[in-house]
Amino acid sequence: MGGTVLVTGSSGFIGYHLCARLLADGFTVVGIDNLSDYYDVSLKERRQAMLLQSPGFTVVNDSIEAPGRIMALFEAHKPDYVIHLAAQAGVRYSIENPRSYLESNITGTFEILEAARAHPPKHMLLASTSSAFGANTEMPYRETDKADHQMSFYAATKKAMENMAHSYAHLFDLPVTMFRFFTVYGPWGRPDMALFKFTRAILNGDPIDVYNHGDMKRDFTYVEDLVQAIRLLMDAVPERPEDGVVPEGDSLSPVAPHRVVNIGNSEPVQLTDYIAAIEAATGLEAAQNLMPMQAGDVPATWADTALLQRLTGYRPQTDVKDGVAAFVDWYRDYYGLV
Template sequence: MRRVLITGTAGFIGFHLAKLLLAEGFRVHGFDGMTDYYDVRLKQRRHAMLLQSPNFSMTEGMLEDQALFDTMAGEFQPEIIVHLAGQAGVRYSLENPRAYLETNVIGTFNVMEAARRLEVEHLLMASTSSVYGANTEMPFHETDRTETQLTIYAATKKANESMGHAYAHLWNIPTTMFRFFTVYGTWGRPDLAYYKFVDAILDDRPIDIYNHGDMFRDFTYVDDLVRGIRLLIDVKPVRPEDGIVPEGDSLSPVAPYRVVNIGNSEKVRLLDFVDAIEQSLGKKAQRNYMPMQLGDVYATWANADLLQKLTGYKPQTDLRDGIDKFVTWYREYYDI
């Protein structure tokens, strides 16, 4: 039974990935800080569901606590580490940037150190489409330059990519970074736009629509995302012996390191996203049109050809189907 350590298992994506791996017969250990960035009861419910499996165990603690993380990892002896935990939220990074440095940089360093000492078979770590920053040529390719991050959140994730490359090169740790594109779905984060929109519309409160709705996002359903991660677990990067990288591949010429976009490869206008939510709820929103927020980008759009080339998989959940699934879950969870 393969042993996988997942950081952030009480979080949105970590929960779904752990559930998928448990269903496929993996032994999973979760590590999560259970911070109060949003409703801790939602995190507790996620963990309670995972703990119903005899193959799931967990440790509660902060990534910055190196001694605790090292002890936990040493006892579990993972063959694979999937690092998803971190301080999330683009806008919150404007209010509390230090939290992002402590968790996303120091915490990630602790994860990489554990991976080095344990000589894990594969280290996989979360990045974000936000690293593309001010890039305007789309869809985004993994081989595009990423030097223009617009928030501290994005900058810390770019730092993680650079740190991961250095460790892969120095210690020969097969490392895959995946860049997420606007993930949504059941058991989501209450601070995300789609969650807030549904909550406000059902409660007859107005929703804030930034840049007057003239924005585009590549919405990726969470089940598609974690399926992509699951398949990438089995695709370990190998350092090219001759330094030659296949065209279109983000593999490093000097390290067993690769970056992979996981996105739906469909650019959706924000107003169409709101329309889909209204249709699913059967109720119109009170729309409060706002200017662009500081640190926001006009559009994101993934080229996911590399994911498909490596795994044969392509995210494909239709936006309206995904929204319907979330609304059904939301009504059940909050008994509406």
């Protein structure tokens, strides 16, 4: 295959793993990442340094919302594929600092869509989130379900991205796949996420905060499974349907080459079982502070991945015990712990 892929958020958790995979597959990868201080910048710098060991990788350290920056990258590299991962992440932080979500997730995505309009790639793949399903209680979540009641500003900006991309797909015939992630975890993960925080606290002998008294379920998705799904979806280019007829169960738009696809493990895990997996991997027992549900959070997520399987023949299925153990091994190695 081959070709040039522009990856936004290339030094992030998912971006790093995806870029490494694309380089291994023979693609030329152009990254952009502003190395924001939302979490430990040194972690992002380490990921980026590893990617720069490949001659097929170049990167610009700037914000995607910087006027003209993305347009210049499109003009210089004419990417065949665009994978848009850059975003201000985090449900709870969006309550404290909503403007950063407006600038990165809305304005940044607008800059990418405008650049794609001027220099159309073969396929654009943009990261959304399972949080877009919002208050929907029908499980498992299907891409064709209504997603009208987002419960955090973060989720609202991601749903807005889906709608913005649909309008560009319709008006300018730009093939777009939006993928909704479900609680991604694994080595090189984000320090603001539960697995990282729990592992650090348990190894330090500190208590962990367990929200909703542990009565929560998440569709934990191992990062390498996510990357495999994205890689396969690159080849599943949506086409505007003839006569507006969409196959049963497909989220393809009747008026645009635009589709939404879930990427999850399709197996919800109780938070208490997730914590037990960390305890098993560390060999230590967690002291738990049982807390109420946090604002903007949901009690459960669960992905229906039938559409992903139909499009790619693939279904993520890494067992959470194996994935958590891989993270704990990485954590100990990265921080030099015995």
